[in-house]
Amino acid sequence: MAVVSFAAISVPSAVRLGFEVEESSSRKHWDNFYQRHQNKFFKDRHYLEKDWGQYFSHDNRKIILVVGCGAGNTIFPLAKKYPQHYIHACDFSHHAITHVKSHPNFLKDQINVFACNIAEENLCDHIMPASVDIVTLVFTLSAVSPEKMSTVIQNLQHVLKPDGYVLFRDYAIGDYAQVMLMNKNQVISENFYFRGDGTCSFYFSEDLLSELFERAGFVVVDVNTYNREIINRARDITMQRRWIRAVFRRP
Ligand SMILES: C[S@@+](CC[C@H](N)C(=O)[O-])C[C@H]1O[C@@H](n2cnc3c(N)ncnc32)[C@H](O)[C@@H]1O
Structure with a gap:
């Protein structure tokens, strides 16, 4: 398969267009x-059990943290499949948190959802340090600017148990x-782009x-990249979608 090189991007077009990439504006765009x-x-996200069932399926009660939970598309499939586990979930969009709390399957005894900017705030102000067995990061780190990613990962490390x-x-x-964002010249920095609605997205290599x-x-x-060709007949286009899946352990 042909590998496209993205390293050639030089002038950040977002800077030229005066696009702000501050965390406060990022929160506003996701809230909108x-x-x-x-x-x-x-x-x-119905693939959670198929991909990661071995991490979730134990009789003992696990503590899970869903980071960047959005409207709850990771929370509710997990809560249904593994009712024995307890789920903390956070997002910096207040509208997202409201959607989670008003979901018909929201159970206060099983789910604790709270607003938190994981690039700015300490997660330990919301949950106990070293108390979480599993953190899920599903399409969330790509929404964080690359210079804040290390802060986010350290933040996760503090709430994870050893061997979490x-x-x-x-x-x-x-x-x-x-490829579409690159063609539209919506580049902020290497592999980082802004969409038409102001939200941003990073594309990861292994x-x-x-x-x-x-x-x-x-x-x-574990880390691997997988591809799927998706055909949209209505728009008469074929899309090569690429995602990355990984598992990391806190020693
Ligand atoms: C692409 S959405 C994915 C939502 C959800 N994880 C899912 O799979 O449906 C990215 C989510 O990350 C949240 N997010 C982005 N940056 C964040 C930050 N710094 N702190 C907390 N949440 C953030 C956004 O509000 C949004 O809900």
């Missing part, structure tokens, strides 16, 4: 996103959406992702 789309945009896991899924370099977690003291258990 959930106000506009309500809880209809993302589909429930981070289960990661996100956009991979060369994804169809990246090496960069592993390095980010290793630098924060994690062990790489």
Whole structure:
């Protein structure tokens, strides 16, 4: 398969266009996103059990933290499949938190959802240090600017128990959406783009992702990229989608 090189991007077009990439504006854009789309945009993540069942399926009660939970598309499939576990979940969009709390399957005894900017605030102000067995990062780190990613990962490390896991899924370099954003010149910095609605997205390589977690003291258990060709007959286009899946362990 042809590998597209994205290293050639030099002048950040976002800077030229005066685009702000501050965390406060990022929160505002995601809040607008959930106000506009309500809880209809993302589909429930039904692959969690298939991909990561071995991490979730134990009789003893586990503590899970869903980071960047959005409208709850990771929370509710997990809560249904593993009712014995307890789920903390956070997002910096207040509209997203409201959608989670008003979901028909929201149970106060099983789910604790709170507003938190994981790039700015200490997660230990919300949950006990070293108390979490599993963190899920599903399409969340890509929404954080690259210079804040290490802070986010360190933040996760503080709430994880030793031998706790981070289960990661996100956009991979060369994804169809990246090619579209690049063609529209919506580049902020290398592999980082802004969308039309002001939200941002980063596209990961396996090496960069592993390095980010290793630098924060994690062990790489598994990392792989997978592709799917998706045909949209209505729009008459074929999309090469690419995602990255990984598991990291706090030693
Ligand atoms: C692409 S959405 C994915 C939502 C959800 N994880 C899912 O899979 O449906 C990215 C989410 O990350 C949240 N987010 C982005 N940056 C964040 C930050 N610094 N702190 C907390 N949440 C953040 C956004 O509000 C948004 O809900």
